[in-house]
Amino acid sequence: MYNQVIKRLLCATALTFSGIFVQAQQTQVKEPKDVPAEWSKPYAPFRMAGNLYYVGTADLASYLITTNAGNILINTGLAGSLPIIKRNIEALGFKFKDTKILLTMQAHYDHMGAMAAIQKMTGAKFMVDEKEEDVVNSGGATDYALGKGVSTYQPAKINRLLHDGDTIHLGEMNLVMLHHPGHTKGSCSFLFDTRDSSRSYRVLLANFPTIVTDKHFHDVTTYPEIAKDYAYTLQSLAGLQFDVWAAAHASQFNLAAKHHPGDAYNPAVFKDRAGYDKALAELKAQYEKKMMEEK
Ligand SMILES: [Zn+2]
Numbered sequence: 001m002y003n004q005v006i007k008r009l010l011c012a013t014a015l016t017f018s019g020i021f022v023q024a025q026q027t028q029v030k031e032p033k034d035v036p037a038e039w040s041k042p043y044a045p046f047r048m049a050g051n052l053y054y055v056g057t058a059d060l061a062s063y064l065i066t067t068n069a070g071n072i073l074i075n076t077g078l079a080g081s082l083p084i085i086k087r088n089i090e091a092l093g094f095k096f097k098d099t100k101i102l103l104t105m106q107a108h109y110d111h112m113g114a115m116a117a118i119q120k121m122t123g124a125k126f127m128v129d130e131k132e133e134d135v136v137n138s139g140g141a142t143d144y145a146l147g148k149g150v151s152t153y154q155p156a157k158i159n160r161l162l163h164d165g166d167t168i169h170l171g172e173m174n175l176v177m178l179h180h181p182g183h184t185k186g187s188c189s190f191l192f193d194t195r196d197s198s199r200s201y202r203v204l205l206a207n208f209p210t211i212v213t214d215k216h217f218h219d220v221t222t223y224p225e226i227a228k229d230y231a232y233t234l235q236s237l238a239g240l241q242f243d244v245w246a247a248a249h250a251s252q253f254n255l256a257a258k259h260h261p262g263d264a265y266n267p268a269v270f271k272d273r274a275g276y277d278k279a280l281a282e283l284k285a286q287y288e289k290k291m292m293e294e295k
Pocket of ligand 1: 108
């Protein structure tokens with residue numbers, strides 16, 4: 001009995017001390033755990049089109065773009081996605097260490113989770129939309145919708161701030177960053193050309209403007225441009241021309257229906273303009289419904 005009391009007291013003391021310790025450490029990260037299982041499920045990597053490869057988990061899309069001067073990695077999943085992404089890159093025959101540039105389509109923990117660790121391991125330069133600077137430096141703590149003052153990912157060091165229309169250049173590749181705000185203040189898409197032995201492809205990696213906040217837009221005081229930004233992004237995405245497309249989540253471009261692990265190389269399955277237009281129409285309807293409710 002006495003021992004148990006002592007044990008409990010010791011535990012309580014330890015908790016109190018660790019609580020103080022947490023408060024003193026500004027970069028303490030608390031990644032949400034109540035997330036879909038698909039986010040952490042390993043997925044066999046594959047070549048999508050030309051030198052674009054899918055290296056993410058079953059739902060958190062990570063893209064590897066190989067060049068003759070090293071590779072570009074877009075999106076890094078959750079913190080625990082690191083070994084999956086690394087294994088996927090190596091399974092394709094590429095070197096993890098050859099990762100030279102790191103990008104994200106949005107500064108949320110499900111795409112930024114492993115960013116700082118990968119940067120540390122590879123020495124790659126992290127480039128991000130200028131409007132994400134503050135939120136990245138806070139590890140997501142200042143995000144207008146998900147922030148709540150808690151860091152949900154380890155902040156990566158920003159090496160370059162990107163502006164709408166900026167080009168990211170590595171080897172023979174040139175990626176154009178398109179500022180597509182709303183979901184986060186600095187969400188973005190990437191547009192680039194790639195080729196295989198038979199033809200070239202214009203690729204769009206689209207960041208869909210899904211709505212995160214439960215609040216009325218006019219109540220989101222830390223993001224006064226939110227309604228305008230969503231409208232802009234919906235219009236911009238609708239006007240883009242491309243040969244193949246994909247998105248930040250596999251479910252957003254219906255990867256499960258287009259590709260099965262082990263399938264032969266077939267970029268044509270990622271054309272799907274109809275699927276793209278349908279997804280955008282649904283997002284536009286959600287936006288318009290929300291705007292109606294504001295009145
Ligand atoms: Zn997000």
